[in-house]
Structures are given as C-alpha cells and as structure tokens.
Amino acid sequence: MKFAQPLAVHQTNIPGLLVIDLPVHGDNRGWFKENWQREKMLALGVPDFGPVQNNISFNASAGTTRGIHAEPWDKFVSVASGRIFGAWVDLREGTSFGTVFTAELGPDQAVFVPRGVGNAFQSLQDGTAYTYLVNDHYSPEAQHLYTFLNLADETADIYWPIPLAEAELSEKDQKHPRLADVTPMPPLKTLVLGADGQLGRALRQQLGTAPNVEFAGREDLDLSMPDAYTGRNWRQYSTIINAAAFTDVDGAETPEGRRAAWQINVNAVTQLARIATEYRLTLVHVSSDYVFDGSSELHSETELVSPLGVYGQSKAAADAVVLSTPRHYILRTSWVVGDGKNFVRTMVGLARGGVAPAVVNDQYGRLTFTQDLAAGIQHLLSTGATYGIYNLTNDGDSRSWADIAKEIYGLLGQPRDSVTGVSTAEYFAGKCAAPRPQHSTLELGKIKSAGFYPQPASQRLAEYVRDEVSAWRVREALSEKRT
Known part of the structure; x- marks a missing residue:
C-alpha cells in the first residue's frame, strides 16, 4: 500500500471506467483514507453520479471470485482490507463492446465503474473486503436489467491470478453466457x-x-x-x-x-x-x-x-x-x-x-x-x-x-x-x-x-x-x- 500519494484519476481503455489513486495516511495504529470525497474527485473528472446505497462484500478466503456482472447503475468500488484482482468488460452497446481492462487493487485505489460495464473481483488474500457505492437502490426486480458474461469467456481471455478451477465460484456465475451470446446493455x-x-x-x-x-x-x-x-x-x-x-x-x-x-x-x-x-x-x-x-x-x-x-x-x-x-x-x-x-x-x-x-x-x-x-x-x-x-x-x-x-x-x-x-x-x-x-x-x-x-x-x-x-x-x- 502506498501512503500519502496524491489523489489522482486515470482513464482506462474502457470509456468512462476510471481508476482513482486514494491518499492513505498511516502510522503504527493503522491507516485512514477519504474513501469518497465528492468535491475533490469531481474536480478531477469523476462523474457526479449521486450514490444512494453503500454495500460491503466480505470474502473469507483468497480465490473468492464474483462476476462478471454489468449492473444498470454506476458503482464506485474500493478495498477496505486485503487485495483484489478486478476485471472489467464493456458490455454496453457501441464500438467498445467487449473491451477488457484488468488491475490489482488495494486500499490505496478505487475504481469508478459506469453503468453497463461488467465487473468481476477475485480476492487475493484471506479476509478481503471491498465496499461500493451505487446510484440506485438494489431490488430483486432489477435483476432483469443486468447483463452477464461468463468468467471463463475465451474472447475476453482474462488471466486470473488464481485459476478459476481453483477459485471459489457460485454456480450461477459459472452459467453465464459467452460474449457472442451476450445482449449488450442499451443506453439510458x-x-x-x-x-x-x-x-x-x-x-x-x-x-x-x-x-x-x-x-x-x-x-x-x-x-x-x-x-x-x-x-x-x-x-x-x-x-x-x-x-x-x-x-x-x-x-x-x-x-x-x-x-x-x-x-x-x-x-x-x-x-x-x-x-x-x-x-x-x-x-x-x-x-x-x-x-x-x-x-x-x-x-x-x-x-x-x-x-x-x-x-x-x-x-x-x-x-x-x-x-x-x-x-x-x-x-x-x-x-x-x-x-x-x-x-x-x-x-x-x-x-x-x-x-x-x-x-x-x-x-x-x-x-x-x-x-x-x-x-x-x-x-x-x-x-x-x-x-x-x-x-x-x-x-x-x-x-x-x-x-x-x-x-x-x-x-x-x-x-x-x-x-x-x-x-x-x-x-x-x-x-x-x-x-x-x-x-x-x-x-x-x-x-x-x-x-x-x-x-x-x-x-x-x-x-x-x-x-x-x-x-x-x-x-x-x-x-x-x-x-
């Protein structure tokens, strides 16, 4: 983890997907960070996406893998403890459909995921937890608005640090379609x-x-x-x-x-x-x-x-x-x-x-x-x-x-x-x-x-x-x- 790095925003090859460097301040007691700072982040180009719900995902063991899910809302994801490998695939209608970006994240970074970009996370350490802000309230009825992609899709060709055969996956995630069978998420x-x-x-x-x-x-x-x-x-x-x-x-x-x-x-x-x-x-x-x-x-x-x-x-x-x-x-x-x-x-x-x-x-x-x-x-x-x-x-x-x-x-x-x-x-x-x-x-x-x-x-x-x-x-x- 990097301490006291300046707040910075980085564009990725997926339009609208941003990686944010977060200033983390630490000493012998632990560390502190401003996980979401609207005024400063907006000034650097993070959208004013209006979060309304905060969720936390805890992963007991390394290798826990979730995704690839494209939700009908924007997300701001950051790590609270441990480390994660993140994989993002653009599942929106348009020329960037199918574009892939991967990165390893710790508590010193966050990622802004725009609506329709599929995201998957694999925990790299035991006891990994990450938090995410979303700008719509989750409801089971919203599931029909999701777009999914199989974690093992050959077209995306994602290199998972912990091979999927050795990872902890849900049965549902293993049944998601390949890219050729995905219906792109339409625009707002x-x-x-x-x-x-x-x-x-x-x-x-x-x-x-x-x-x-x-x-x-x-x-x-x-x-x-x-x-x-x-x-x-x-x-x-x-x-x-x-x-x-x-x-x-x-x-x-x-x-x-x-x-x-x-x-x-x-x-x-x-x-x-x-x-x-x-x-x-x-x-x-x-x-x-x-x-x-x-x-x-x-x-x-x-x-x-x-x-x-x-x-x-x-x-x-x-x-x-x-x-x-x-x-x-x-x-x-x-x-x-x-x-x-x-x-x-x-x-x-x-x-x-x-x-x-x-x-x-x-x-x-x-x-x-x-x-x-x-x-x-x-x-x-x-x-x-x-x-x-x-x-x-x-x-x-x-x-x-x-x-x-x-x-x-x-x-x-x-x-x-x-x-x-x-x-x-x-x-x-x-x-x-x-x-x-x-x-x-x-x-x-x-x-x-x-x-x-x-x-x-x-x-x-x-x-x-x-x-x-x-x-x-x-x-x-x-x-x-x-x-």
Missing part, C-alpha cells in the same frame, strides 16, 4: 414530451426509431395530471426533452387560458425540473422570444427577461425553474414553423385562395424551422455542450411578418403587393389580443460557437413552400381521383 433512455406538436414531430424525424428514445404526446402522458410523474424508473433515463407547451398567446390572457398556461408552462416544468435534479437527468426545455419585451433590436442569452403578457410571463418563470437544475439546456426560439398550424402554412393557403391579406409590418424577427431546432437540440446533447441558455432560430436578416408574407407570395408566383403591411395596433384593433414584442430577433453567436450553424431562414422558407405546394397537388389529385 431519452423521453420526448410534446411529441405530437410541430417540434415533437421534427424530433421524431431527427432522433429516428432508436429503442432508447420514447415519444410521449398528450394522450400518452398528460402533464396536467399528477400521475404523469410517477410510475417510471427515472434512473433508467438520461434526458428529458420538453417540447410540450401552452402556446395560445391570446388565449393565455383569458382566466381559463391563464390557468392552463401556468399549469403546463410552469407547474409541469417545475415537476420535470424536480425529477431532473433528483435523478441527475439532462433537461432540455424550449423557451420563447416572448420572455422579452422586444425593446432591444437583438436579444442575447444574458439579457434580463421582461415579458409583456401572460404567455411570456409563464415562459420566463419556466426558464427560471429550469435554470435551477444542474444539467439543463434552455433553447430560446421564435416564430416556429413545422408540421402543423403556423404562419407560413396559413399564408400559403391564402395565396392559393387568391386572398390579399393585411399582415403586421412592425414586428421583426426570424423564422425557426423545426427541423433545425430539432437538429440543434440533438447537437447540444451529442456533443456534450456546456449547459445553459442558447438562442436558436434560423439565420439571416431580421424581417417583419409582412416581409415574410410577401416572400411567400413571390415564391408562389403571386404578386408580392397582394400583401398589405399594417401596424400591430391596426391589425388588432377591436380584438382581445396579448401584447407582442416588437423585436424578436435572437443573437446566434453562442449556438454557433458550440458548433451548430442554423440554415438561412430564406432557404428553409423556399423549401417549406415548395413542399406545401407538392402536398396540395397530391391532395388535389387524390380528390379528383375519388370524384
């Missing part, structure tokens, strides 16, 4: 809420059909109901993407709408933030330009919120709640366009119907197409970008709603001057309407510095209008065929 799950909305549909396209991604629309999971947050083993998730929201800006100004806006946009988000904090999940939350009053022509992520109406107030309140969670991405966006009811689709319909609309010309911003918003979310998650607030819209010049409407008409071969620009006050005269920010343009420097470059809004608009025209033609052809 991602839950997408609001999966039936415009952004939710784009996330379905972006994230595909991976078995570790769950999509929940309102019929699957109603965030207004208390039982929406129970009945799940949240420790089997890594991420919640909240694409659900109450977005009826004008309706939020009514008594019923106000309650609905706060229930979905604030109360539900508070529940999600509590879960994310407790279980150390990443919470992705979609926010809005309506958190600002629009007095600034360009809004950065650091600007103080100043919402004008109930909808904006509820979104600003949700942002404050999400900011309290350790692992969060807040995506502020504006003027969203996707597969659903939206401004562009409405203008296409009016143009095709020969309508000459009056459109607001004193509100300015950028369109956000959901395919780019979904891609930006995936980029932040896949690259492990720094947590925080990110503005994300499509790129290009700031334009008014009337400017965009004119461009749509032009793309459809209609006269651009069919669109008449009017002020916000003129457009909403005599109507019950929420206040709107005059300027909704969001600064995009931070998301670009994270390596994501949104496509120009003009390019996406042309593509969207083209696809809308194609869809109209298909529907017309089908209608004609039926008649």
Whole structure:
C-alpha cells in the first residue's frame, strides 16, 4: 500500500471506467483514507453520479471470485482490507463492446465503474473486503436489467491470478453466457414530451426509431395530471426533452387560458425540473422570444427577461425553474414553423385562395424551422455542450411578418403587393389580443460557437413552400381521383 500519494484519476481503455489513486495516511495504529470525497474527485473528472446505497462484500478466503456482472447503475468500488484482482468488460452497446481492462487493487485505489460495464473481483488474500457505492437502490426486480458474461469467456481471455478451477465460484456465475451470446446493455433512455406538436414531430424525424428514445404526446402522458410523474424508473433515463407547451398567446390572457398556461408552462416544468435534479437527468426545455419585451433590436442569452403578457410571463418563470437544475439546456426560439398550424402554412393557403391579406409590418424577427431546432437540440446533447441558455432560430436578416408574407407570395408566383403591411395596433384593433414584442430577433453567436450553424431562414422558407405546394397537388389529385 502506498501512503500519502496524491489523489489522482486515470482513464482506462474502457470509456468512462476510471481508476482513482486514494491518499492513505498511516502510522503504527493503522491507516485512514477519504474513501469518497465528492468535491475533490469531481474536480478531477469523476462523474457526479449521486450514490444512494453503500454495500460491503466480505470474502473469507483468497480465490473468492464474483462476476462478471454489468449492473444498470454506476458503482464506485474500493478495498477496505486485503487485495483484489478486478476485471472489467464493456458490455454496453457501441464500438467498445467487449473491451477488457484488468488491475490489482488495494486500499490505496478505487475504481469508478459506469453503468453497463461488467465487473468481476477475485480476492487475493484471506479476509478481503471491498465496499461500493451505487446510484440506485438494489431490488430483486432489477435483476432483469443486468447483463452477464461468463468468467471463463475465451474472447475476453482474462488471466486470473488464481485459476478459476481453483477459485471459489457460485454456480450461477459459472452459467453465464459467452460474449457472442451476450445482449449488450442499451443506453439510458431519452423521453420526448410534446411529441405530437410541430417540434415533437421534427424530433421524431431527427432522433429516428432508436429503442432508447420514447415519444410521449398528450394522450400518452398528460402533464396536467399528477400521475404523469410517477410510475417510471427515472434512473433508467438520461434526458428529458420538453417540447410540450401552452402556446395560445391570446388565449393565455383569458382566466381559463391563464390557468392552463401556468399549469403546463410552469407547474409541469417545475415537476420535470424536480425529477431532473433528483435523478441527475439532462433537461432540455424550449423557451420563447416572448420572455422579452422586444425593446432591444437583438436579444442575447444574458439579457434580463421582461415579458409583456401572460404567455411570456409563464415562459420566463419556466426558464427560471429550469435554470435551477444542474444539467439543463434552455433553447430560446421564435416564430416556429413545422408540421402543423403556423404562419407560413396559413399564408400559403391564402395565396392559393387568391386572398390579399393585411399582415403586421412592425414586428421583426426570424423564422425557426423545426427541423433545425430539432437538429440543434440533438447537437447540444451529442456533443456534450456546456449547459445553459442558447438562442436558436434560423439565420439571416431580421424581417417583419409582412416581409415574410410577401416572400411567400413571390415564391408562389403571386404578386408580392397582394400583401398589405399594417401596424400591430391596426391589425388588432377591436380584438382581445396579448401584447407582442416588437423585436424578436435572437443573437446566434453562442449556438454557433458550440458548433451548430442554423440554415438561412430564406432557404428553409423556399423549401417549406415548395413542399406545401407538392402536398396540395397530391391532395388535389387524390380528390379528383375519388370524384
């Protein structure tokens, strides 16, 4: 055993498997060590894995061998007395599946074993004891989530200091499958809420059909109901993407709408933030330009919120709640366009119907197409970008709603001057309407510095209008065929 060595963390050839040198202080009375020191270890790269249970394994005689078990939680293992030989095999889905690492450990070292990495320990001395912290509570029902590998697997080819024929093994461990027959442990799950909305549909396209991604629309999971947050083993998730929201800006100004806006946009988000904090999940939350009053022509992520109406107030309140969670991405966006009811689709319909609309010309911003918003979310998650607030819209010049409407008409071969620009006050005269920010343009420097470059809004608009025209033609052809 080494005394007074500095605390150090060493990477291994298995991603996420760490060996930690522990400072041990000893004299003629024995020795003392800080077995788990969260602050110091986090600073050196050990994950903040949130242990909830401490177990001790005592091995009466040398040669006692246990494993190879891959559990559905993280472990921090250290020796209390004696010495052990440890063998770890990556049993997770991915390119590192089957990778092996071995080491001999005494009280002066520990190892962090990430979820899905199989571990086995062989005691090298009589009276060996080791302790391990885990970040989920053990239950017999969790056994079906384990992945096992045979200790004698020829592919892993582990050299056991005490040959297995001479070691003490359980009958169960001897019956575990060889590597070729092992089903890899899947990654932790991602839950997408609001999966039936415009952004939710784009996330379905972006994230595909991976078995570790769950999509929940309102019929699957109603965030207004208390039982929406129970009945799940949240420790089997890594991420919640909240694409659900109450977005009826004008309706939020009514008594019923106000309650609905706060229930979905604030109360539900508070529940999600509590879960994310407790279980150390990443919470992705979609926010809005309506958190600002629009007095600034360009809004950065650091600007103080100043919402004008109930909808904006509820979104600003949700942002404050999400900011309290350790692992969060807040995506502020504006003027969203996707597969659903939206401004562009409405203008296409009016143009095709020969309508000459009056459109607001004193509100300015950028369109956000959901395919780019979904891609930006995936980029932040896949690259492990720094947590925080990110503005994300499509790129290009700031334009008014009337400017965009004119461009749509032009793309459809209609006269651009069919669109008449009017002020916000003129457009909403005599109507019950929420206040709107005059300027909704969001600064995009931070998301670009994270390596994501949104496509120009003009390019996406042309593509969207083209696809809308194609869809109209298909529907017309089908209608004609039926008649």
